Amino acid sequence: MTVEALSSAYQTLLSAIEAVEPRIAAATRAELADQRSSLKLIASENYASLPVLATMGTWLSDKYAEGTVGHRFYAGCQNLDTVESVAAEHARELFGADYAYVQPHSGIDANLVAFWSILAHHVETPALAEHGVKGVNDLSDADWEVLRRRFGDQRLLGMSLDAGGHLTHGFRPNVSGKMFHQRSYGTDPETQLLDYDAVAASAREFKPLILVAGYSAYPRRVNFAKMREIADEVGAVLMVDMAHFAGLVAGKVFTGDEDPVPHAHLVTTTTHKSLRGPRGGMVLATKEYAADVDRGCPMVLGGPLGNVMAAKAVALAEARTPAFQDYAQAVVDNAQALADGLLRRGATLVTGGTDNHLVLIDVRNFGLTGRQAEAALLDAGIVTNRNAVPGDPNGAWYTTGVRLGTPALTSRGFTTSDMGAVSDMIADVLTSATARPTKEGKPGKARYDLSADVVETTRAAAAELLGTRPLYPGFTL
Numbered sequence: 001m002t003v004e005a006l007s008s009a010y011q012t013l014l015s016a017i018e019a020v021e022p023r024i025a026a027a028t029r030a031e032l033a034d035q036r037s038s039l040k041l042i043a044s045e046n047y048a049s050l051p052v053l054a055t056m057g058t059w060l061s062d063k064y065a066e067g068t069v070g071h072r073f074y075a076g077c078q079n080l081d082t083v084e085s086v087a088a089e090h091a092r093e094l095f096g097a098d099y100a101y102v103q104p105h106s107g108i109d110a111n112l113v114a115f116w117s118i119l120a121h122h123v124e125t126p127a128l129a130e131h132g133v134k135g136v137n138d139l140s141d142a143d144w145e146v147l148r149r150r151f152g153d154q155r156l157l158g159m160s161l162d163a164g165g166h167l168t169h170g171f172r173p174n175v176s177g178k179m180f181h182q183r184s185y186g187t188d189p190e191t192q193l194l195d196y197d198a199v200a201a202s203a204r205e206f207k208p209l210i211l212v213a214g215y216s217a218y219p220r221r222v223n224f225a226k227m228r229e230i231a232d233e234v235g236a237v238l239m240v241d242m243a244h245f246a247g248l249v250a251g252k253v254f255t256g257d258e259d260p261v262p263h264a265h266l267v268t269t270t271t272h273k274s275l276r277g278p279r280g281g282m283v284l285a286t287k288e289y290a291a292d293v294d295r296g297c298p299m300v301l302g303g304p305l306g307n308v309m310a311a312k313a314v315a316l317a318e319a320r321t322p323a324f325q326d327y328a329q330a331v332v333d334n335a336q337a338l339a340d341g342l343l344r345r346g347a348t349l350v351t352g353g354t355d356n357h358l359v360l361i362d363v364r365n366f367g368l369t370g371r372q373a374e375a376a377l378l379d380a381g382i383v384t385n386r387n388a389v390p391g392d393p394n395g396a397w398y399t400t401g402v403r404l405g406t407p408a409l410t411s412r413g414f415t416t417s418d419m420g421a422v423s424d425m426i427a428d429v430l431t432s433a434t435a436r437p438t439k440e441g442k443p444g445k446a447r448y449d450l451s452a453d454v455v456e457t458t459r460a461a462a463a464e465l466l467g468t469r470p471l472y473p474g475f476t477l
């Protein structure tokens with residue numbers, strides 16, 4: 001199908017939507033215009049292909065299919081069985097995993113499935129054996145009460161939020177911090193790099209049931225073989241959350257010790273970040289945990305989203321092509337070029353640079369907070385997000401960092417020389433922006449001044465660059 005034909009198909013679909021609720025059709029059109037006209041450096045976002053997007057808009061959404069392939073709690077699931085099997089097959093073969101569970105609706109859901117699978121495997125199953133019963137419904141109320149408390153008495157060790165970990169890795173605002181006794185490991189105060197000896201020391205002392213590796217804002221690769229050694233030494237389950245960097249694993253940029261799949265007991269991920277699929281999640285597991293993960297529904301999840309599993313299958317098929325491997329390599333090359341450009345302009349980068357898809361600028365030496373930097377960049381048409389840096393003096397709201405990522409721009413075809421230009425735009429804005437003091441004359445954390453000239457020049461430069469790298473070339477709405 002040509003891109004022209006696809007454009008007119010979408011036009012027709014939007015007119016049908018317009019007839020029912022014009023505001024939704026308008027917002028849908030406006031979002032495409034916004035996506036096309038902004039320099040998107042949000043490290044967790046990407047652009048899914050038109051076939052992936054199209055796959056989501058179908059009647060596969062209308063079917064209930066609780067259960068697993070061939071074992072559903074609803075009748076008539078043969079097509080959903082096909083969809084789920086194809087998606088899982090692609091996931092297993094792409095990542096070299098024993099087992100893939102493609103039902104989770106998001107990254108957080110994937111983590112919940114993984115946590116409860118581990119609890120089922122290591123807490124529930126032994127308890128059932130101890131009582132000589134097959135299922136939880138066969139336990140007496142008193143025994144169930146003991147088991148229920150035991151679930152809540154387990155330990156989890158994950159990366160701290162300010163070092164780049166994720167809320168679901170045991171933090172109190174999230175359910176993971178409520179269901180586990182939690183401890184976190186950070187990074188070395190000097191190098192800001194992961195200190196495996198310190199992780200090991202913490203694991204020996206804390207003896208977690210689950211060791212979580214993976215991150216949302218750590219600009220370096222992780223040695224998962226070392227993490228597995230640590231887990232094995234203390235008898236912990238190694239769970240790797242590759243939500244951010246799954247595309248780099250899929251694209252064979254992270255291999256050997258940097259590929260989590262051969263080393264972890266369970267790997268969780270999103271499908272919409274560097275993997276460039278629909279919004280969703282996935283769990284990969286070794287044979288040992290497969291049966292537990294398979295009970296994600298009804299344990300944690302309700303009915304799977306058939307249309308989204310279908311789109312996962314399409315995105316995973318795309319990720320199995322040589323073109324996707326080139327893409328993944330370009331994501332990393334572009335991040336490197338972005339970091340080099342920023343360093344040349346005097347920026348301070350957490351860990352001094354990057355070797356994955358993201359860059360974390362410590363904006364202190366520009367005299368700004370993360371919040372001011374994020375807002376000033378947005379004024380100039382550059383979309384980023386503020387982020388804590390290790391030991392952040394401004395806390396998680398104002399922060400001291402700005403996180404940048406290259407997966408989205410690389411999908412538009414940005415090259416390393418384009419990234420050089422982007423780093424100049426960012427540096428121009430951060431250099432020109434100044435923190436505005438509060439009325440009481442104290443250093444302000446939110447307000448700032450930025451010259452209209454810089455805004456205009458940067459917007460013009462960004463528009464020109466974006467014009468040469470169109471999103472969905474030839475697609476018109």
Ligand SMILES: *Cc1c(COP(=O)(O)O)cnc(C)c1O
Pocket residue numbers: 044105106107108109111165166168214215216241242243244270280281
């Ligand atoms: C983004 C992210 C998640 C959550 O993904 P959602 O799809 O937003 O639920 C989980 N873990 C990590 C490490 C992430 O970066």
